Amino acid sequence: MGEAAVIWGRLTSAFLLNCKLFGLTLLFALPLGLVIAFGSMSRFAPLRGAVKTFVWIIRGTPLMLQIIVIFLGPGLLGFKTPWPSNSSGRMMAAVVAFVINYACYFSEIYRGGIESVPKGQTEAGQVLGMTKSQIFFKVTLLQVIKRILPPMGNEIITLVKDTSLANVISNKEIIMMAKEYSAKGLIWPLFSTAIFFLVFVGVLTVLFGWAEKKLDYFR
Structure with a gap:
């Protein structure tokens, strides 16, 4: 029992x-x-093309x-490497990679949600004398949140499981820790990681x- 508790x-x-x-990935992404x-x-076509190309590259690579x-x-x-040589440097690099990756996926969800709102509502807001920012925050935003919530939820749940990929640069997250115990002949720590994720x-x-x-x- 003592060893198991440890x-x-x-x-x-x-x-x-x-x-x-x-948490850090969501905060920034x-x-x-x-x-x-x-x-x-x-x-602005050059900006639009550059951003779309960047998103395509990030979404198309592991x-x-x-x-x-x-x-x-x-x-x-x-x-010169920007990352400190200790564990905090590996963590920083992982956070940057995750933020960039998930920001690109989130951007496509945002874009689809914004473009799915009928343009007539924007035009109606303009007729009423609302500014573009007022139309976005008071008319469009809440409808966008409703439309993007299911796909955003799927991506966020995927993020939970993807955090295990941080061990590829020796971040000692839970699966890496469990693998160390499995190498010593203990299998239950490896399966126990499922409890945390579930x-x-x-x-x-x-x-x-x-x-x-x-x-x-909003339905």
């Missing part, structure tokens, strides 16, 4: 890294995704590859279900 405690501590990566979405809808390139790329190209995903599923019901009045 292992469980270490798994819990390792999962905090997954949670930290999850959600607003950045909106900025990218506006760039992809820009009337997140694991992006993590490795962002962490090792500067050094391999002969530049509970986390279960809580998010309940929250998104509650939020969708709260926004039912």
Whole structure:
């Protein structure tokens, strides 16, 4: 029991890294995704083309590859690496990679939600003398939130599980910790990681279900 308690405690501590990566990714990727979405809808063709190309590259390549390139790329190209040499440097690189990746996915969800709102509502707001910002925040935004909530929820739940990819640059998250114990002949820590992810995903599923019901009045 003593050894099992110690292992469980270490798994819990390792999962905090997954949670930290999850929280930081959402904190920065959600607003950045909106900025990218506006760039992809820009009337300035060169900007729109550049943003769409960048999004295509990020969405078309594996997140694991992006993590490795962002962490090792500067050094391999002969530049001074921007990441500290300790564990915080590996964590910073993982956060940057996750933020860029998920911001691009979120941007497409934002763009689809914004473009799905009937243009007649924007025109009606203009007739009433509302500014573009007033129309966006008072007419468009809440409808966009309702429309994007299911796909956004799917991406956020995927993010929970993708945090395990951080171990590709030796971030000691929960699966990496469990693999170390499995190498010592203990299999149960590896399967126990499922409990952490299932509970986390279960809580998010309940929250998104509650939020969708709260926004039912937009149907």
